Amino acid sequence: MSALVTFEGREGNRLVADRFGESGQPVLLLHGGGQTRHSWAAAAQRIAALGHVVYCMDQRGHGESEWVVSGHYGFEDFAGDLVAVSGQILAETGARPVVVGASLGGLASMLAEGEIQRGCLAALVLVDVTPRMDHGGVGKVIGFMSDRIEAGFGTVEEAADAIAAYLPNRKRPTDLSGLSKNLRLGEDGRYRWHWDPKFILAERSPGGAKAALVEERMVAAASNLQVPVLLVRGRNSELVSESHAREFQELVPHALFTDIQGAGHMVAGDRNDVFAGAVEGFLLGLKTSEWV
Numbered sequence: 001m002s003a004l005v006t007f008e009g010r011e012g013n014r015l016v017a018d019r020f021g022e023s024g025q026p027v028l029l030l031h032g033g034g035q036t037r038h039s040w041a042a043a044a045q046r047i048a049a050l051g052h053v054v055y056c057m058d059q060r061g062h063g064e065s066e067w068v069v070s071g072h073y074g075f076e077d078f079a080g081d082l083v084a085v086s087g088q089i090l091a092e093t094g095a096r097p098v099v100v101g102a103s104l105g106g107l108a109s110m111l112a113e114g115e116i117q118r119g120c121l122a123a124l125v126l127v128d129v130t131p132r133m134d135h136g137g138v139g140k141v142i143g144f145m146s147d148r149i150e151a152g153f154g155t156v157e158e159a160a161d162a163i164a165a166y167l168p169n170r171k172r173p174t175d176l177s178g179l180s181k182n183l184r185l186g187e188d189g190r191y192r193w194h195w196d197p198k199f200i201l202a203e204r205s206p207g208g209a210k211a212a213l214v215e216e217r218m219v220a221a222a223s224n225l226q227v228p229v230l231l232v233r234g235r236n237s238e239l240v241s242e243s244h245a246r247e248f249q250e251l252v253p254h255a256l257f258t259d260i261q262g263a264g265h266m267v268a269g270d271r272n273d274v275f276a277g278a279v280e281g282f283l284l285g286l287k288t289s290e291w292v
Helices: 037-049 075-093 104-116 135-146 156-166 197-201 208-223 242-251 272-287
Strands: 002-008 014-020 026-030 053-057 098-102 123-127 183-185 191-193 229-234 256-260
Touching (some): 002 053, 026 037, 026 075, 026 104, 037 053, 037 098, 037 272, 053 075, 075 104, 098 104, 098 272, 104 123, 104 208, 123 272, 135 197, 208 242, 229 242, 229 272, 242 256
Parallel strands (some): 026 053, 026 098, 098 123, 123 229, 229 256
Antiparallel strands (some): 002 014, 183 191
């Protein structure tokens, strides 16, 4: 069973999370840009069973967390929220969290620990995200998230069809209850993704001078990582290539690396058992080390 808890972000914004477990080394799970905290439910229960207190948090503008009036949805804003939440978890549990960050969550984590406040995290698991990523793959993700952003969907089934077309290699689920948690029903009776449209309408175009600056900032942040790190890549990832993974290992020589066969960018969704096993192995290793 989980308990609903709230945190406060860098702008005083309300952040909603589910907490699994009551004690042990805290673990914070941060979803990707097109997701909510519910994408972590299965992994959270497995990790809590190992003796951890686990938090699955909706990032700013996503799920039940507050849509920020300022419209600030830059990577540094998500990273700032993480620094603030890490301090609150420390005050509550007596320990900094191990963060498992997928895509957006991983980028925010790299900036938080590598640039904004070193030592704010106990350890870091990056899920199919590196400082540099394939621009074509990034563009595909942004295109999917931008499509129907205003028109929405007439039914949950229609949204499921859109996902099936985007991820043709993944089996379409028969139970759509999980998907419904990633949608919000508007007053007009149409379903839209459960995040603030300002998030995707912000300038996120792949390539170009601004993207290059962001990449270099992420490279610098990664180079500063001194906490234990695990990079989990989906072997069929359309965003993180083998060369990107090799570059990351050169930037962070102490990082461990796992390449999951049969998984794309949505690693946890594609091969959840294998993914959870890799994270569990990393966490068990931390218990016997001097790091945590």
